[in-house]
Amino acid sequence: xxxxxxxxxxLDYPLxxxxxxxxxxxLLGRLINERSEMRTIRALDDISIEVAAGARIGLAGPxxxxxxxxxxxxxxxxxPSSGRxxxxxxxxxxxxxxxxxxxxxxxxxxxxxxxxxxxxxPTAAIVDEIWAFTELDERMRQLPLRMFSSGMLxxxxxxxxxxFPADILLLDEWLSVVDxxxxxxxxxxxxxxxxxxxxxxxxxxxxxxxxxxCTSIVALDQGRIVGTDRPRIHPVHHxxxxxxxx
Amino acid sequence: MISLNDSGRRLSVLHxxxxxxxxxxxxxxxxxxxxxxxxxxxxxxxxxxxxxxGGRRCxxxxxxxxxxxxxxxxxxxxPVAPTYPLRLWRRMAKHDLLALHAPFPLADIAFxxxxxxxxxxxVHWHADIVSHAGFRRLVEPLMRRTLRRAEAIIxxxxxxxxxxxxxxEFAEKCHVAPFGIDVSKYDLPAxxxxxxxxxxxxxxxxxxxxxxxxxxxFDVLIRAAVDRHFSVWIVGEGRERARLEQLISSLGxxxxxxxxxxxxxxxxxxxxxxxxxxxxxxxxxxxxxGLVQLEAMAAGLPIVNTSLDTAVPHVARHGIExxxxxxxxxxxxxxxxxxxxxxxxxxxxxxxxxxxRATTEYSSATFKQGIETIYxxxxxxxxxxxxxxxxxxxTTGLLxxxxxxxxxxWSDMRHRYVRSILGPFWMSIQMAIMVAVLGSVIGHMSxxxxxxxxxxxxxxxxxxxxxxxxxxxxxTALQGSASLIKDRALPPVVFLLQCVFRQALxxxxxxxxxxxxxxxxxxxxxxxxxxxxxxxxxxxxxxxxLSLVLGALATRFRDIKPIVESTLxxxxxxxxxxxxxxxxxxxSTVMRLNPLTHLFAVWRDPLAGIHVGMxxxxxxxxxxxxxxxxxxxxxxxxRKAAFWI
Numbered sequence: 059x060x061x062x063x064x065x066x067x068x069l070d071y072p073l074x075x076x077x078x079x080x081x082x083x084x085l086l087g088r089l090i091n092e093r094s095e096m097r098t099i100r101a102l103d104d105i106s107i108e109v110a111a112g113a114r115i116g117l118a119g120p121x122x123x124x125x126x127x128x129x130x131x132x133x134x135x136x137x138p139s140s141g142r143x144x145x146x147x148x149x150x151x152x153x154x155x156x157x158x159x160x161x162x163x164x165x166x167x168x169x170x171x172x173x174x175x176x177x178x179x180p181t182a183a184i185v186d187e188i189w190a191f192t193e194l195d196e197r198m199r200q201l202p203l204r205m206f207s208s209g210m211l212x213x214x215x216x217x218x219x220x221x222f223p224a225d226i227l228l229l230d231e232w233l234s235v236v237d238x239x240x241x242x243x244x245x246x247x248x249x250x251x252x253x254x255x256x257x258x259x260x261x262x263x264x265x266x267x268x269x270x271x272c273t274s275i276v277a278l279d280q281g282r283i284v285g286t287d288r289p290r291i292h293p294v295h296h297x298x299x300x301x302x303x304x
Numbered sequence: 305m306i307s308l309n310d311s312g313r314r315l316s317v318l319h320x321x322x323x324x325x326x327x328x329x330x331x332x333x334x335x336x337x338x339x340x341x342x343x344x345x346x347x348x349x350x351x352x353x354x355x356x357x358g359g360r361r362c363x364x365x366x367x368x369x370x371x372x373x374x375x376x377x378x379x380x381x382x383p384v385a386p387t388y389p390l391r392l393w394r395r396m397a398k399h400d401l402l403a404l405h406a407p408f409p410l411a412d413i414a415f416x417x418x419x420x421x422x423x424x425x426x427v428h429w430h431a432d433i434v435s436h437a438g439f440r441r442l443v444e445p446l447m448r449r450t451l452r453r454a455e456a457i458i459x460x461x462x463x464x465x466x467x468x469x470x471x472x473e474f475a476e477k478c479h480v481a482p483f484g485i486d487v488s489k490y491d492l493p494a495x496x497x498x499x500x501x502x503x504x505x506x507x508x509x510x511x512x513x514x515x516x517x518x519x520x521x522f523d524v525l526i527r528a529a530v531d532r533h534f535s536v537w538i539v540g541e542g543r544e545r546a547r548l549e550q551l552i553s554s555l556g557x558x559x560x561x562x563x564x565x566x567x568x569x570x571x572x573x574x575x576x577x578x579x580x581x582x583x584x585x586x587x588x589x590x591x592x593x594g595l596v597q598l599e600a601m602a603a604g605l606p607i608v609n610t611s612l613d614t615a616v617p618h619v620a621r622h623g624i625e626x627x628x629x630x631x632x633x634x635x636x637x638x639x640x641x642x643x644x645x646x647x648x649x650x651x652x653x654x655x656x657x658x659x660x661r662a663t664t665e666y667s668s669a670t671f672k673q674g675i676e677t678i679y680x681x682x683x684x685x686x687x688x689x690x691x692x693x694x695x696x697x698x699t700t701g702l703l704x705x706x707x708x709x710x711x712x713x714w715s716d717m718r719h720r721y722v723r724s725i726l727g728p729f730w731m732s733i734q735m736a737i738m739v740a741v742l743g744s745v746i747g748h749m750s751x752x753x754x755x756x757x758x759x760x761x762x763x764x765x766x767x768x769x770x771x772x773x774x775x776x777x778x779x780t781a782l783q784g785s786a787s788l789i790k791d792r793a794l795p796p797v798v799f800l801l802q803c804v805f806r807q808a809l810x811x812x813x814x815x816x817x818x819x820x821x822x823x824x825x826x827x828x829x830x831x832x833x834x835x836x837x838x839x840x841x842x843x844x845x846x847x848x849x850l851s852l853v854l855g856a857l858a859t860r861f862r863d864i865k866p867i868v869e870s871t872l873x874x875x876x877x878x879x880x881x882x883x884x885x886x887x888x889x890x891x892s893t894v895m896r897l898n899p900l901t902h903l904f905a906v907w908r909d910p911l912a913g914i915h916v917g918m919x920x921x922x923x924x925x926x927x928x929x930x931x932x933x934x935x936x937x938x939x940x941x942x943r944k945a946a947f948w949i
Contacts, residue, residue, distance in 0.1 A: 071947065072944075072947050074860075074947065074948060130790060130793070130946070133793035134793050135789065135790055135793045135946045136946055136947065137943050137944060149793065151791065151792055151793045152791070152792075153790065153791040153792075158787050158788040158791060158792045158794075159787075160715075160719075162719065163715070163719055167715065167718075167719070170715075171711065171712070171715050174708065174711040175708055175711070175712075175788070175792065175794065177704070177707075177708075181422070182422070183422050183687070187687070
C-alpha cells in the first residue's frame, strides 16, 4: 500500500560556505576555546504528516517556508536530522525546473535518458506517445533542448515524467510555466495519475490551482505546519465540470 | 503508459489486402472502402495491396492513398509479389494500427517473420481458404500465428465463429460486426424510376454480381437458366470469363444470359433497380457474407441464395427475404427463381422485407461505430501490453545505481561526438599523436629501440589517461549533476560510477591505438595478455575507489579539487608512465613508495613477460583494501551529499 508517514521530522540544513569552517579555524577555535559547532538552519521543524493512497496534498506558504525542502526530504534527497520518515511505493520527484534534462542533448535523447533514469525501457512507441502528448512539432524532436523555451521544455519534461504511473508524485511549482491549454491537459493527466492510487504532493503559490487539484492543503511557514485546509470543491466535481465544459 | 486519447493527432490505419480499386471491384474491397470513407474523420487511412497492372506505385482512390506492389500474376488465388512482405514491413512503422483483411497468406508471412511486432493488429476475417485445401493446410500455421498476435478479429457474422475451428481457438478475440450499408444510396429518384422500363415492367430480369471466380457459382446459375423464361445478367469480371462464355454458348442460352462485365458502383444501383430478382448462387464457404446480397436487399430486391454454412443465409433468410436453395443445384435454383418471377406480389413483399432488414439490422452507422470501437480498443490494448513489456527495472539499490550510471555513461559517450568536427575517434587520434611525439622524444633520451617501446608507452598513456580523467571527472561530477540529485532524488553514488563507466568507454576508444601498435610492432602474445587481466582489474578497482573517495571529498571541501589536480600532475611525472623503471635507478625511494609504480607494475609486468614482484602485488592489494574501506565510509557519508552541492 502506498503511503507516506512523517512523524516529528526535523531537518537542520548545514550552511556550508556561509561560515568559515576550515581546519585552521577549527584548530584556532579550540585554542581560544570558541565553540566551533557547525552552523545550521532549521529548515523543517517537527513536521508530522500522514498521507494515504489517493491523496492530493498541496503545500502552500511564502518563499522559504520549507515547501521544496519538505518535498526533497520526502523524495529522499535530504536525510531527516531527527524524527521518523516512512515511505512505501516508488517515488517520482519532479522538483527543479530542469529536472535532470541535459540541455545539449536532443529532445528525443533526453526523453529516452529520463525514461531510463526512471527505470523504464524507452521504446520508440513510448517516445512517440510522449511526443504526441507534448503537442510540439515533430521536427523539434531532434533539436537540442537548449533551443526550447521554458514552456516547451516543461511540456517535454512533464510528458516524460508522467508517462508512467508512479506511486508517489512530487511536484514543485510545476504547472506554472506552461500555457493555459497545456496546463488543462496536464491537470487532466495528473488527475488520471491520482486515480491510479497514487499520492501527489504539489508545492505551489497558486492557491486556485491547489484548491482545484488537491484534497487537502497544508500551509507551511518557517518550516512548521501552520494550518491544514480541505478545499470545498472536491476535485472529482472539478472533473465533472471539465467534462461539461468539453 | 498513461495516454489521453484526445492527443489531437488522428490515428493512422493501414489496410492490408491483396488487391484494391481500381484494379477490381468486389465485396471485400467495398468493405475496405466503406471503412475508409465512414471513419475518415476519426482515422487517417492507407492501403497496401498488390497490382498486376503495373502502372503507378501510389494512387489515390476516394481520397485514400493506395500503395501498390508489383505482382507477377496469381498462383492459387494469391498474387505473386515477392517484395510485398518487405514493403509491408517498411509501411508498418508509419501507422498506428494494422488492419489485415484475411485470408492473405502473403501478409501472414510478414507477420510470422515478426515484422511489426510493436504495432496493434486487427484481422478482418472475410473468409477461410476453401478452394485449395492442401495449400490451406500449409499456411494454417502462418494464419494461426497472425491470429495469435492480433489484438482483435472482426467477423461479419457469428456463424463464422461456429463453423471455423481456427477461429474458435481465438474466440475471446473475435468481435462480430455485421457489414453495414447506407440504404439511402439505393433510393432511386422516382423520376428516373419511370425511365427504366427494362426490368420491373417485364418482370423477368435476374441479376447476379461478383467476381467471375469458381466459388461464386455462376456456372450453376447459367445451367439453371436452361429451359426457363427469365433473363440473367451477371455483373463482374474475372478469370472464369472465358469458361462461362463457352458454357453459355454450349447450353444455347446466349439470348437470355449475358456477362455484363464490371461496372462502377453507381451503375450497379441502376442495374439493381432494373432487376426483379437477385441471385447469389455461391457454392463454397468462401462466400462468407455476400455484401452484394445486402446491397440488393437495400435496393428492395427479393433474393435467391444458397444454404452455405456462412452468414449468407442469415443475412437474407429463407421465406422472409429470400428463397434459400442447396448450393450447386441448378434445378432447384432455377425453380426458386421461377417461383419468384411468376409471383410479382411475393416479389414485392420479400423486397420490402429485404429493404426493412437492410435498414434496421445492417445499418452503416452501427458498423462504423463497431469498427471504430474495435480499432480504438486494439490500439489501447497494444499500448497497455507494450507498457507492461517496458516493465520497470529496479532503480534502487546497488544494481539500480549501476544500471542508471551505465545508461548515463552510454549516453555521454554517444553525445561526445555531437558538435565535434573530426567525428568519432578524435580522441584516439589525439592519443596517437601524443604517443608518436612522446615516443620520439623518449627515443632520443634512451638508446633502446623506440619501436619496441611504443606499444607499452601507448598502453601506459591510455591507462594513465583513464585514471587521470576518472579522478578529475569525479571531483566535479556531483556538482555537475546537482539537478538530478536534488530534483530527481537519484543517489549521488550513481554519478561517481558514471564517471568511471564513461571514462572506461572513452579508454576503450583510446585503446585502439596501443592495440594497433601491439598487433603491428610486436608479435601478439595472448597468454601474457590474459595474465595481465587480474592486474588490470586491480588497477580499475583502484580507479573506482579513488573516484568515490576523492569525488565526495572534493564536493564537500572545495580546496580538495586543486590539490587533487596538482597531485595528479606530480604523480604523472614521478610514475613510470613515460619512462620505464629500467631507465632509472630501480631502488629510488620515490619509485618504491609511489603506489602508482606498483599499480602499473601489476599488469604491465606480465604483459612484458616479466614476473610481477611480490612487493608490487602486496602494495596494490593494500591500496585496494584501503580504498575499499574509504569507499564504504564515503558511500555512507554520501547520503548527505545533497547538502554539499
